Amino acid sequence: MARIFNMMLGYRRGGVERMAAVYHRMLAAEGHDVTTIGHPQGWVRDLLPEGADFIGAAPLSAYDPRLNAALRRHVREARPDIILAHSNRAQSYAVRLDGVLRVAVQHNFRLKKRIRRLDGLIAVSPEIGEAVRRRFGTVAVEVVPNALDITPVAERPPRRKPIVIGAIGRLHGAKGFDVLIRALATPGLASRDWRLVVGGEGPELGALQSLAKRLGLADRITFSGWISDVSGFFSAIDLYVMPSRLEPFGLTLIEALAAAVPTVVTDTSGTRDIVRGREVALVVPLEDPEATGLAIRRLIEDEALAVRLGEAGRRYAASAYGPQTIGPVLSAVVGRFLASSVPIRVSAA
Incomplete structure (x- = not known):
């Protein structure tokens, strides 16, 4: 050795x-x-x-x-x-x-x-x-x-009311959190009962808060800062969205899949290799709030699809990335x- x-x-x-x-x-x-x-x-x-x-x-x-x-x-x-x-x-x-x-x-x-x-x-x-x-x-x-280090998850809890959407990562333009906020402001989602929790630190915090306020979503979005308990974060959300513009690998995507959280992810080079040819997440184009919003709506409206994706993601992450x-x-x-x-x-x- x-x-x-x-x-x-x-x-x-x-x-x-x-x-x-x-x-x-x-x-x-x-x-x-x-x-x-x-x-x-x-x-x-x-x-x-x-x-x-x-x-x-x-x-x-x-x-x-x-x-x-x-x-x-x-x-x-x-x-x-x-x-x-x-x-x-x-x-x-x-x-x-x-x-x-x-x-x-x-x-x-x-x-x-x-x-x-x-x-x-x-x-x-x-x-x-x-x-x-x-x-x-x-x-x-x-x-x-x-x-x-993937710990097998227990059965997912019932969906919350309002449904909790999560996103996590460095608050930087490459992560595309502004696209997610704009997606939540699209007509099909703005009237829905949801809240968003964004975990992470970074230079875009002020700009993202201002955007949420400008779109009338400030009271429905929580910027929770650095997340030390990542597994706790994923157990406390119902849907996960990874709206990155650039993603070399997609670490939090693997974490979401491992936690059996139904996921929407953008088609970046790093995430593409993880999800390609596998029905483990909904994939949307880069820089597309409308497509992102439609995918989120689909997972909200079709709970059976959400459960199926979550289970498939859990099995795949544990076998491929442990x-x-x-x-x-x-x-x-x-x-x-x-x-x-x-x-x-x-x-x-």
């Missing part, structure tokens, strides 16, 4: 941080010796199992030479076989390390030139993998979908990198 450094240097709470912690748990379960390197006060550390090996690393700037020196020392002392670098910041330090395979874990389409200086890349979706191949044809690319499925795939990918790659020699200090 391999000695692995799993590096995620971000401080904030988000999907990439969650996946770094999931990587640690999956690889440890597969028998690897895993140490996560992360911010000592960051969220990743809080998500790791009790007693997990952890090295604190807090960058003081975009590039911190003292941290670079410390990471080089850790590599010399621990002699890991491979570094898995989540996020651009972790990649920027990984390229400066010698004597170890450096593999990026690419969670989005923000591709940096430094990828050429790494020994390989794990893409979380086929679309990201293809984008990397087009831009950096010589980089060895493997595709490993994200995984979630750690018991993705863990062995990830372990095999690590093994292939170790078997076929030679570390690129670095000259940067």
Whole structure:
């Protein structure tokens, strides 16, 4: 088994941080010796199992030479076989390390030139993998979908009155929450008995609140801030809508499916790979409040369809995206990198 450094240097709470912690748990379960390197006060550390090996690393700037020196020392002392670098910041330090395979874990389409200086890349979706191949044809690319710790759900509770629609994610334009609010203002939905709960933080909060007020929906929409209990969030809603304009993977889509919540999702590159050819969600075009509104109405009016989609989604998510499925795939990918790659020699200090 391999000695692995799993590096995620971000401080904030988000999907990439969650996946770094999931990587640690999956690889440890597969028998690897895993140490996560992360911010000592960051969220990743809080998500790791009790007693997990952890090295604190807090960058003081975009590039911190003292941290670079410390990471080089850790590599010399621990002699890991491979570094898995989540996020651009972790990649920027990984390229400066010698004597170890450096593999990026690419969670989005923000591709940096430094990828050429790494020994390989794990893409979380086929679309990201293809984008990397087009831009950096010589980089060895493997595709490993994200995984979630999926707990089997009990039977869904009866629908609430008013029906509760949920959405969750960073309050950013790419997530399309403004499209969802406009969909709820369409004639067929504005007169219905519903309320919307939006979970998450981000720069668009004020604009979204203003939009809800302008459309006369402010008293029916709750912006609940950061959601720490994600499973509780999904158990407290009746329908889920993911109106993203851009979605590299679709982590919350998997969470909604796993919770058996009937779902409306936009046709993005990341979500398309999850739902393609499977009757697990209603798929609508990007930037289309009318189509989104019609899909929401359909799930409100056809409860049998909603239940059928929820059950199909639950079965699919548990079988395809649980750690018991993705863990062995990830372990095999690590093994292939170790078997076929030679570390690129670095000259940067």
